[in-house]
Amino acid sequence: DTAVSQTPKYLVTQMGNDKSIKCEQNLGHDTMYWYKQDSKKFLKIMFSYNNKELIINETVPNRFSPKSPDKAHLNLHINSLELGDSAVYFCASSQRLGADTQYFGPGTRLTVL
């Protein structure tokens, strides 16, 4: 059983396109996150949702819009993709807001040409 899953695993697209990455967790967790890992492997949090409510919104261009249709899903939509958006995007979840152990998905490697 996959705890945190993401689709797609790889995404190659042209500049200016709009794309979405989907995340699902079957752990029954209340809180979900999006992280960006750049080419130097540096991981930085982008967003956090708790019970479908946006909690953390780091300094991220407004071209990035998270959407949580229910507690088990947190999708990331990116408009007008730029070369600098190329990275690996990780979804994660934790049992509750403030809980400290986060469980990560396998990542989505986004390449913008």
Added chain:
Amino acid sequence: AQSVTQPDIHITVSEGASLELRCNYSYGATPYLFWYVQSPGQGLQLLLKYFSGDTLVQGIKGFEAEFKRSQSSFNLRKPSVHWSDAAEYFCAVGVLFSSGSARQLTFGSGTQLTVLP
């Protein structure tokens, strides 16, 4: 602001040798500390964590880490490395968000471990 430093970008050890990966943090309050491992093409897997209590914590795969408040360190150790331990290792500190309502993770830049046969 909180920060995590992993001073070693890349470490190479022989299989069967001991391992220590360094992690230093900067945080005003008592931190929650984590070590995660990322195998190639994979997501991050939690190795161990420190919240409070005994400063020597045991994790999965034979790893342990020791919290030293005086040195602001949380180094990861393993007495005998296996070839399957080759991966990227991340130290992280859990900090309260400015609103006090969440605990986000701040990661170090990672240490790449290569294991020689």
